[in-house]
Amino acid sequence: MLIRQKPELTYGDVTPKEVYSNRRKFLCDMGIASAAAALAGKELYSLASPNLTAYATSKLNFVKGPFSTDEKITPINDVTHYNNFYEFGTDKSDPSKNAQNFKTTSWTVSVEGEVKSSRKFSMDELLKAAPLEERIYRHRCVERWSIVVPWIGYSLSAILKQFEPTAKAKYVAFQSYYDAGQMPQSKYTGLEYPYVEGLRMDEAMHPLTLLCVGMYGETLPNQDGAPVRIIVPWKYGYKSIKSIVKIKFQEKEPPTTWNNTSPNEYGFYSNVNPAVDHPRWSQATEHRLGELFSRKTLPFNGYADQVASLYNGMDLKKFH
Ligand SMILES: Nc1nc2c(c(=O)[nH]1)N[C@H]1C(S)=C(S)[C@@H](COP(=O)(O)O)O[C@H]1N2
Ligand SMILES: [Mo]
Numbered sequence: 001m002l003i004r005q006k007p008e009l010t011y012g013d014v015t016p017k018e019v020y021s022n023r024r025k026f027l028c029d030m031g032i033a034s035a036a037a038a039l040a041g042k043e044l045y046s047l048a049s050p051n052l053t054a055y056a057t058s059k060l061n062f063v064k065g066p067f068s069t070d071e072k073i074t075p076i077n078d079v080t081h082y083n084n085f086y087e088f089g090t091d092k093s094d095p096s097k098n099a100q101n102f103k104t105t106s107w108t109v110s111v112e113g114e115v116k117s118s119r120k121f122s123m124d125e126l127l128k129a130a131p132l133e134e135r136i137y138r139h140r141c142v143e144r145w146s147i148v149v150p151w152i153g154y155s156l157s158a159i160l161k162q163f164e165p166t167a168k169a170k171y172v173a174f175q176s177y178y179d180a181g182q183m184p185q186s187k188y189t190g191l192e193y194p195y196v197e198g199l200r201m202d203e204a205m206h207p208l209t210l211l212c213v214g215m216y217g218e219t220l221p222n223q224d225g226a227p228v229r230i231i232v233p234w235k236y237g238y239k240s241i242k243s244i245v246k247i248k249f250q251e252k253e254p255p256t257t258w259n260n261t262s263p264n265e266y267g268f269y270s271n272v273n274p275a276v277d278h279p280r281w282s283q284a285t286e287h288r289l290g291e292l293f294s295r296k297t298l299p300f301n302g303y304a305d306q307v308a309s310l311y312n313g314m315d316l317k318k319f320h
Contacts, residue, residue: 200253
């Protein structure tokens with residue numbers, strides 16, 4: 001005798017399609033990202049972000065890397081609408097508006113200076129140079145706001161190690177793209193462009209120093225430094241230079257934009273240090289975007305175990 005077995009019910013069988021999509025929309029509207037993402041079958045950070053769809057065409061392949069903090073991730077909307085990117089204006093809301101048409105196609109990054117042979121990378125070559133990792137890092141501006149972001153990239157050292165630096169190579173200098181035509185607001189910001197930054201060789205080679213090409217599962221939005229930037233999580237945000245076109249090994253300590261502008265306020269090292277105040281304000285506390293109360297700032301932004309030894313014997317008040 002033939003026994004008819006009931007086929008297993010699927011979620012689609014028990015939920016009429018319209019109810020299903022409304023339910024999904026409801027979950028999205030409520031910002032219950034994990035539940036909505038489970039339904040959508042992929043991992044998303046915040047479906048409430050109006051910007052997310054704009055980057056959704058550019059999914060990156062990455063693995064979860066080590067070095068991540070387990071602190072709560074800052075909503076993507078804050079990270080994309082509260083920015084410092086002076087090329088596009090001084091107000092925190094300027095970059096999200098003014099960088100929208102910034103052209104980042106045919107991008108190249110040249111690595112040069114005190115090396116045996118220099119080389120130019122296309123973005124395609126950069127993306128394939130090492131496995132991409134997602135790393136959740138704290139990012140802390142000298143203006144006392146901070147964010148926790150799932151950045152995507154790999155250790156800058158992965159690229160730098162491919163070069164043979166000469167004995168003179170003591171520092172690494174970085175330069176941002178600059179085009180006054182595409183960045184008309186830059187003229188009224190009081191900074192000199194292109195924006196430049198630098199790291200000592202051991203800082204640049206430290207595994208925490210990230211060559212960053214994405215965030216929240218996507219390529220970088222323009223206002224966050226597309227298509228490639230650096231993230232140095234134990235230093236104030238201005239060291240994390242955006243939209244990089246040049247990396248140069250050199251003997252001398254590189255000039256840096258904020259130090260050029262106001263040398264007694266911004267030093268070369270710029271390690272997050274609650275014990276050393278900015279001349280115009282305390283650095284002891286910070287405001288995590290999306291949170292109500294301020295929190296205490298940690299030495300080296302919480303990365304002291306990994307990086308404090310780089311500065312053994314240095315007076316960190318003098319070398320601020
Ligand atoms: N080219 C360039 N890079 C830059 C800046 C800038 O004005 N121009 N601002 C810096 C500062 S002060 C901070 S706090 C961070 C902000 O990064 P975010 O907007 O992605 O949070 O970018 C840094 N990198
Ligand atoms: Mo900053």
